[in-house]
Amino acid sequence: MKNATPLIWRNSADRYNLLGSHCATCGTDYFPERVVCPKCRRKGKIEPKQMPPEGKIYSFTQVHAAPTGFEHETPYYIAIIELANGVKVLTQLVDSPDEKIKIGATARMCFRRVFEEGDEGIIAYGFKFKVV
Amino acid sequence: MVGIVGYGAYVPRMRVKVAEIARVWGKDGGRIGEGLGINEKAVASFDEDSCTFAVEASRTAVKCAGINPQEIGALFVGSESKPYAVKPTATMVAEALGATPNLTAADLEFACKAGTAGVQACMGMVSSGMIKYGLAVGSDTAQGRPNDALEYSAGGGGAALLIGKEKTIAEIDATYSFTTDTPDFWRRQHAEFPRHAGRFTAEPAYFKHVLSAAKGLFERTGTEPKDYDYAVFHQPNGKFPLRAAKTLGFEEKKIKQGLITPFIGNTYSAAAMIGLSSVLDVAKPGQKILVVSYGSGAGSDAFKLTVTNEIEKTGRRPCVPVLKAIEDKTYIDYSAYIKHRRKIKSL
Numbered sequence: 246m247k248n249a250t251p252l253i254w255r256n257s258a259d260r261y262n263l264l265g266s267h268c269a270t271c272g273t274d275y276f277p278e279r280v281v282c283p284k285c286r287r288k289g290k291i292e293p294k295q296m297p298p299e300g301k302i303y304s305f306t307q308v309h310a311a312p313t314g315f316e317h318e319t320p321y322y323i324a325i326i327e328l329a330n331g332v333k334v335l336t337q338l339v340d341s342p343d344e345k346i347k348i349g350a351t352a353r354m355c356f357r358r359v360f361e362e363g364d365e366g367i368i369a370y371g372f373k374f375k376v377v
Numbered sequence: 378m379v380g381i382v383g384y385g386a387y388v389p390r391m392r393v394k395v396a397e398i399a400r401v402w403g404k405d406g407g408r409i410g411e412g413l414g415i416n417e418k419a420v421a422s423f424d425e426d427s428c429t430f431a432v433e434a435s436r437t438a439v440k441c442a443g444i445n446p447q448e449i450g451a452l453f454v455g456s457e458s459k460p461y462a463v464k465p466t467a468t469m470v471a472e473a474l475g476a477t478p479n480l481t482a483a484d485l486e487f488a489c490k491a492g493t494a495g496v497q498a499c500m501g502m503v504s505s506g507m508i509k510y511g512l513a514v515g516s517d518t519a520q521g522r523p524n525d526a527l528e529y530s531a532g533g534g535g536a537a538l539l540i541g542k543e544k545t546i547a548e549i550d551a552t553y554s555f556t557t558d559t560p561d562f563w564r565r566q567h568a569e570f571p572r573h574a575g576r577f578t579a580e581p582a583y584f585k586h587v588l589s590a591a592k593g594l595f596e597r598t599g600t601e602p603k604d605y606d607y608a609v610f611h612q613p614n615g616k617f618p619l620r621a622a623k624t625l626g627f628e629e630k631k632i633k634q635g636l637i638t639p640f641i642g643n644t645y646s647a648a649a650m651i652g653l654s655s656v657l658d659v660a661k662p663g664q665k666i667l668v669v670s671y672g673s674g675a676g677s678d679a680f681k682l683t684v685t686n687e688i689e690k691t692g693r694r695p696c697v698p699v700l701k702a703i704e705d706k707t708y709i710d711y712s713a714y715i716k717h718r719r720k721i722k723s724l
């Protein structure tokens with residue numbers, strides 16, 4: 246990935262803190278953040294909102310052939326977490342023994358390195374989840 | 378009075394046993410472990426570093442304090458293993474806490490005592506009314522050169538103390554520091570691993586500074602070891618703090634609760650602060666705690682604390698105490714250890 250700095254910078258708030266959006270008109274939460282509420286369209290009132298840091302595993306898989314930059318972390322788990330407010334988040338699962346990784350298991354947000362631009366570039370930090 | 382409003386500690390999940398490291402280098406692991414008073418050490422995972430530890434510990438401290446992170450006016454991260462040589466960890470921690478942008482932030486370095494130096498800076502700023510709350514963090518993913526004596530002890534962890542005047546769970550009654558120019562341990566710019574003056578550094582380095590700081594604090598506060606219920610010393614291994622305690626006249630039972638290095642290794646800037654966190658997990662209102670950090674180079678910060686009634690209130694302590702949290706662990710072998718710690722050159 247060449248010069249990802251602008252992208253890392255732009256996304257740091259939502260990636261650090263699961264910062265998404267809330268529509269004040271219909272009460273729906275969204276992650277990642279949205280500019281327009283797809284339900285309310287022009288009537289929607291979108292505001293920033295921090296997502297709950299805990300949820301349950303909705304689905305998961307183990308990655309053996311990783312994309313560039315993640316080769317040394319294989320095998321690792323990625324999962325869709327259904328947060329307490331119903332919002333689904335795609336994330337890496339860390340620090341979780343195989344036997345604990347099950348659909349419905351409770352997982353909590355943690356703070357990790359996500360990727361880095363080689364040895365000299367920017368390090369992107371953000372949320373991952375661990376089974377508790 | 379200024380004191381601790383919230384605290385948090387974080388220790389990574391993976392452990393490598395001293396015996397496993399010794400096996401690779403053909404040494405007697407039992408004897409080395411016995412000599413150091415360390416059984417195993419905590420190892421940061423591939424995607425962890427002193428910044429991620431700092432964020433985890435700080436989030437716990439802020440949660441226990443029950444404050445709005447926007448009220449944090451200063452944030453200092455002490456570390457000797459920063460992810461960037463230039464670019465503050467403190468700004469990333471502040472952003473992850475939701476404390477930006479109305480605060481001052483900086484990284485501090487003083488080997489293993491940069492975290493407690495941050496506590497003193499926060500104390501001054503809070504006492505003067507410059508800020509309402511200050512957050513001081515000590516965090517390290519310490520590295521030892523393969524087959525160096527440090528490799529057996531250098532662990533990883535972080536701890537955070539939120540300093541303020543209101544609703545303190547422990548008041549900081551006094552602090553005293555003892556500092557000299559002592560070349561016992563160093564790492565030059567661009568060097569990957571630290572160097573040290575060997576095992577002969579104990580007396581003129583660790584013991585001289587720790588004991589002088591403790592005695593200086595006793596003199597200035599008119600106290601003596603029997604006035605304290607707990608004592609926490611910097612713990613580069615499991616043996617030095619026991620000897621410092623004995624020399625000063627503390628019974629061993631007063632330092633057991635805050636002696637964590639035997640289970641997780643030396644966590645450098647975090648070591649004394651994780652030890653204090655473990656003491657705060659159990660300390661009762663009115664009890665007095667002595668904390669003495671040590672940083673090579675060299676200096677010690679000593680603190681006298683008195684626990685308040687606030688500590689017994691719901692939610693003021695982290696959900697999981699330090700001694701319980703460190704039981705949640707996974708053992709890895711030496712090859713997994715050097716992979717996670719990025720000691721394989723082509724990685």
Ligand SMILES: [Zn+2]
Binds near residue numbers: 269282283284286
């Ligand atoms: Zn809507």
